[in-house]
Amino acid sequence: MDKMTDTIEAFLSLRRKATINDVARLAGVSKKTVSRVINNSPSVHARTRDAISEVIARISFQPDPQARGLAFRRSFLIGLIYDNPNAQYIVNMQMGVLDRLRGTGNELVVHPCDWRSDDFIPELRQFLEHQRLAGVIILPPIAEDRRLLDLLDEMEVPRVRVTARAGASNQPTISGQEIVSHDHIGCAEASAHIALLGHRRIGYIGGNLDYPSAHERRRGFDAGLAQHGCAIAPDLDEGGNYSFASGYEAGQRLLTRPDRPTAIICANDEMAAGAYKAAYESGLRIPQDLTVVGFDDAPIADRLSPPLTTVRLPTRDMARMAANLLISPEPSTISHLQVDSKLVVRGSSAKAPNP
Known part of the structure; x- marks a missing residue:
C-alpha cells in the first residue's frame, strides 16, 4: 500500500465523521482546492481532482449544504x-x-x-x-x-x-x-376513445377549479367528445377536488341515478379510484357495466382491478x-x-x- 492508503486506513480506524479538513490533509492539498473540486470548478488539475475525489469516496465525506452556502x-x-x-x-x-x-x-x-x-x-x-x-x-x-x-x-x-x-x-x-x-392533448384522446366505444351517456368528475389543470383537462375532454358528436351530459357533470374521497362521493351521486352514465371521465386517477369504490358498492362491473377513465397514470392506475385506462402525464x-x-x-x-x-x-x- 502507498503512503496515502496507509493514512486513509488510519483515519478510517478512528470511526468518526469526515470533514473537509480531513479530505484536504489526506489528499495533501489546501481546503480551498477541495472546495473547488466539490463545486466542480474547472481550475483544478485533472490529477489533483482525481486524487481528491478518491479520498472523498474512500472516507465517505459528505459536504454540508449549509456550510457550503456560507x-x-x-x-x-x-x-x-x-x-x-x-x-x-x-x-x-x-x-x-x-x-x-x-x-x-x-x-x-x-x-x-x-x-x-x-x-x-x-x-x-x-x-x-x-x-x-x-x-x-x-x-x-x-x-x-x-x-x-x-x-x-x-x-x-x-x-x-x-x-x-x-x-x-x-x-x-x-x-x-x-x-x-x-394536459388537454391526452384528454382529447381519452374522450375520443370513449366516444368510439359507443358511449353516449357520459359522466364527469372534475378537478378543483382553482387549478388551471382542471380547466385544461375539461377543455381537452370536451374537444375529444365533440369530434364525435358527443358531450358530457349536463346532469352528469360533478365537481371534485382531486382526492379519493371527492371521487367516491361524486361517483355515488352519479351511479345511484336511475339514468346513470355508462362511462365516467375523472380528472385524475385518485378520483377514478373513488369512482371504482362507488361502482363496487352499486354492484356494477368495470368495464362490463361501466367504463372509467382517469388522468395522471399514477402507480395506483395499474394496481386497480381492472387496471385503469388513463392519461399519462410524466x-x-x-x-x-x-x-x-x-x-x-x-x-x-x-x-x-x-x-x-x-x-x-x-x-x-x-x-x-x-x-
Whole structure:
C-alpha cells in the first residue's frame, strides 16, 4: 500500500465523521482546492481532482449544504413548495427532483403550505429568509399565485413554475421559467376513445377549479367528445377536488341515478379510484357495466382491478426538468419547456353496454 492508503486506513480506524479538513490533509492539498473540486470548478488539475475525489469516496465525506452556502454566499438547497391534496403527485415530484440533484451536492427542502391561510405569504417569506434557497420549484395551484411570484422576485429567488397553463410569468430569465404540461392533448384522446366505444351517456368528475389543470383537462375532454358528436351530459357533470374521497362521493351521486352514465371521465386517477369504490358498492362491473377513465397514470392506475385506462402525464420527468433548470451551470434562454400527455388504454374501458 502507498503512503496515502496507509493514512486513509488510519483515519478510517478512528470511526468518526469526515470533514473537509480531513479530505484536504489526506489528499495533501489546501481546503480551498477541495472546495473547488466539490463545486466542480474547472481550475483544478485533472490529477489533483482525481486524487481528491478518491479520498472523498474512500472516507465517505459528505459536504454540508449549509456550510457550503456560507462559504459561497448562497445555499445549496432547492425548495419544493406546494399545497396539493394529491399525495402521489407530490411523491412523484419529490422523486423527480431528487433524481436530478443526486450527486450534485445540492439537497431538497420540501415545504407544504396552506394557500388559503392569511399567513400564506408571511410564512413563506420567513421560510425563504431562513433557508436562503438557491432556487425553488413551485407546484399548482400556488404556481399561479401572483403574490408568491412577486415575493420571489422581490427576494431574488430563482424559480421554476410547474403549471398546466403558460404565461403567468413573462420573464425570460431563470426566475421566470416554467414547465408547462399539455394536459388537454391526452384528454382529447381519452374522450375520443370513449366516444368510439359507443358511449353516449357520459359522466364527469372534475378537478378543483382553482387549478388551471382542471380547466385544461375539461377543455381537452370536451374537444375529444365533440369530434364525435358527443358531450358530457349536463346532469352528469360533478365537481371534485382531486382526492379519493371527492371521487367516491361524486361517483355515488352519479351511479345511484336511475339514468346513470355508462362511462365516467375523472380528472385524475385518485378520483377514478373513488369512482371504482362507488361502482363496487352499486354492484356494477368495470368495464362490463361501466367504463372509467382517469388522468395522471399514477402507480395506483395499474394496481386497480381492472387496471385503469388513463392519461399519462410524466410528472417525475417534469420535476427532473424543473430541477435541471435551477442547477444547470448555464441558464437556459427558453422561457418554458413543454410536456405532452398521452392516452394509456387498459382494462377499465370497453364498448358501451347494450340498452
